[in-house]
């Protein structure tokens with residue numbers, strides 16, 4: 001009996017050990033998955049393993065912004081309802097550069113006039129104080145240089161290892177992005193041209209370059225390229241490197257515990273001119289990130305609130321500020337291509353952010369209204385991209401499906417603007 005019970009005891013002991021081991025491994029792998037899910041690497045991998053079933057209720061509670069009412073079915077959506085004076089799309093700079101006098105006004109106290117006019121538009125006097133960020137003309141000249149100038153150095157300094165800080169022979173610099181997959185460079189590039197189509201000039205100029213291209217542009221850094229294990233055939237993006245940039249914290253009206261960015265005079269009146277100018281740029285950023293479905297900025301911060309309650313007190317991803325106060329939208333590679341692919345997971349977040357904004361730049365709404373009315377966003381984006389970028393054929397364009405998603409988002413945005421106009425237009 002004794003050997004039998006000893007064997008039985010040993011067997012039971014082994015079973016108990018095996019169960020403990022099983023439970024521990026399961027726990028460990030869940031913990032690992034949890035860590036991967038909630039770490040926020042820059043760019044593309046953010047979505048991997050995200051829980052699909054995040055209830056809208058949870059997110060709405062996080063944002064605490066009431067959803068916009070849907071426009072009445074059959075409501076007439078006339079582009080002219082939105083704007084008083086049409087601005088031709090493709091027209092040059094929005095503003096001429098401000099002189100010293102205007103620069104001083106930017107720093108000064110609140111202006112006497114209302115910051116909003118026409119119900120939902122930032123006032124003209126505010127628009128006049130905000131110079132063009134990177135004008136079309138400036139961007140064209142920079143692209144020309146960036147495509148031909150020799151790269152004499154490649155080093156860390158632009159984020160993760162697949163981004164490198166390049167120094168040109170003339171001493172100026174650029175961030176080179178080598179996409180881990182084709183989506184990333186394509187997303188970055190097409191999103192850049194979408195901004196141009198909307199007249200949003202907060203993105204540093206961008207050009208594509210092929211590492212094995214004609215000429216000797218990359219000859220001086222061949223060894224470094226080999227060390228990075230970059231394919232010679234790859235098409236990389238070059239973005240102008242801007243000095244003296246600092247981080248940007250999301251302003252109060254766009255945080256989860258506020259009522260949103262609304263054209264309510266009482267809520268805007270006591271803000272300084274510099275604050276209003278920044279909010280004006282944020283309104284463009286929200287429109288831009290909604291259209292391109294870029295989750296790697298405000299939306300990812302809001303998402304992170306679930307486990308990091310102080311995330312809003314830190315700098316916003318992929319957003320920087322010049323000493324003058326201009327916002328610089330960097331790292332747009334999650335836009336359009338990747339953003340559209342994972343839309344199912346992020347759409348409720350995108351919509352909530354959009355619904356929290358009801359004041360816009362007049363020109364941006366005009367561009368949106370026009371793209372809505374003509375339903376030609378695919379064609380316009382393609383033409384602009386082909387005309388501006390000699391390597392457009394190499395990098396490819398939006399699929400028909402994604403081009404349809406873009407047009408659909410333009411239409412939804414247009415309806416949201418109309419909704420705001422209906423709600424605040426009489427103020």
Ligand SMILES: Nc1ncnc2c1ncn2[C@@H]1O[C@H](COP(=O)(O)OP(=O)(O)OP(=O)(O)O)[C@@H](O)[C@H]1O
Nearest residue numbers: 041042043157158159160175204240241242330331
């Ligand atoms: N055009 C630029 N001009 C100046 N600095 C830049 C520029 N682009 C990137 N940087 C610097 O590199 C940092 C990382 O840039 P980026 O977001 O493009 O890379 P990333 O690999 O996604 O990094 P992260 O994970 O920190 O977002 C920025 O915070 C900024 O300091």
Ligand SMILES: [Mg+2]
Nearest residue numbers: 042043318331
């Ligand atoms: Mg980034």
